[in-house]
Amino acid sequence: MANEPLQEQLSLLYQLQERDLKLLSTHQKLQEIPRNIEQLEAGVVQYEEDMTAKSAELAETEKEQRSKNAEIEMNTVQREKYQDEQRTVKTNEAYDALERQIEFLDKEDEEAEDTILVLMEKSDQLKEELAALEVEVNREKEKTATETAQLRQELQNLEADRNEELKMRKAFLSDIEKGLRDEYHRWMKAQFENQSGAARSKTGFVALSKNGICTSCRIAIQPQTLKEAQKYQKQVYCSSCKRLLYVEPATPDVPFP
Numbered sequence: 001m002a003n004e005p006l007q008e009q010l011s012l013l014y015q016l017q018e019r020d021l022k023l024l025s026t027h028q029k030l031q032e033i034p035r036n037i038e039q040l041e042a043g044v045v046q047y048e049e050d051m052t053a054k055s056a057e058l059a060e061t062e063k064e065q066r067s068k069n070a071e072i073e074m075n076t077v078q079r080e081k082y083q084d085e086q087r088t089v090k091t092n093e094a095y096d097a098l099e100r101q102i103e104f105l106d107k108e109d110e111e112a113e114d115t116i117l118v119l120m121e122k123s124d125q126l127k128e129e130l131a132a133l134e135v136e137v138n139r140e141k142e143k144t145a146t147e148t149a150q151l152r153q154e155l156q157n158l159e160a161d162r163n164e165e166l167k168m169r170k171a172f173l174s175d176i177e178k179g180l181r182d183e184y185h186r187w188m189k190a191q192f193e194n195q196s197g198a199a200r201s202k203t204g205f206v207a208l209s210k211n212g213i214c215t216s217c218r219i220a221i222q223p224q225t226l227k228e229a230q231k232y233q234k235q236v237y238c239s240s241c242k243r244l245l246y247v248e249p250a251t252p253d254v255p256f257p
């Protein structure tokens with residue numbers, strides 16, 4: 001004859017396990033969301049860094065332009081000086097020497113003007129890129145603000161859900177025999193103490209058995225063990241995965257799981 005208390009206890013323990021698995025997934029989401037928020041915000045920082053780098057490049061280009069203009073101004077002063085000297089020199093050689101200096105200054109100016117043209121084109125290009133980048137940064141900032149606000153809201157809702165679930169769990173727990181729930185907690189705790197176990201805990205301590213198969217490890221339960229388990233007189237464990245078996249009752253009118 002079926003021992004109803006044990007069958008009911010297995011059913012309760014299985015329900016507790018379902019609650020805990022849901023809690024576990026909530027807990028994981030609660031850990032993931034802040035990481036997602038961080039990633040989104042890091043994306044904006046990257047954009048801002050790109051903008052800072054481009055602004056610096058523009059400033060450097062403009063500085064080079066100013067320095068080339070200063071060179072030309074200095075050459076103008078120097079040229080006037082040579083021209084003044086040309087008016088007072090006594091020999092043709094001295095005059096020609098000054099002329100060559102002036103020609104050198106002219107050549108330098110020509111090169112500086114070419115460079116300035118290139119720099120001006122570069123500045124214009126950078127200003128255009130900077131303006132486009134600014135639009136992009138602002139769009140990204142807006143998008144990130146919306147997305148992170150949604151994530152923060154989700155976080156809040158999940159926290160509220162979790163707290164509610166924990167409260168309900170506590171009330172539910174007292175219906176389960178202490179020995180059984182201690183065994184369950186010990187098993188769960190042991191799984192979490194090692195990395196591979198954390199993954200194993202996702203399938204739980206209580207293994208359902210349908211059609212003579214352990215649903216946790218997919219191994220067929222020996223007929224003798226199955227018969228034993230269906231009496232619900234003592235706890236029966238899967239010989240393969242060592243989980244506590246909660247077997248489908250032999251009589252179909254009993255609700256399962």
Ligand SMILES: [Zn+2]
Pocket residue numbers: 207214215216217218219238239240241242243
């Ligand atoms: Zn098993």
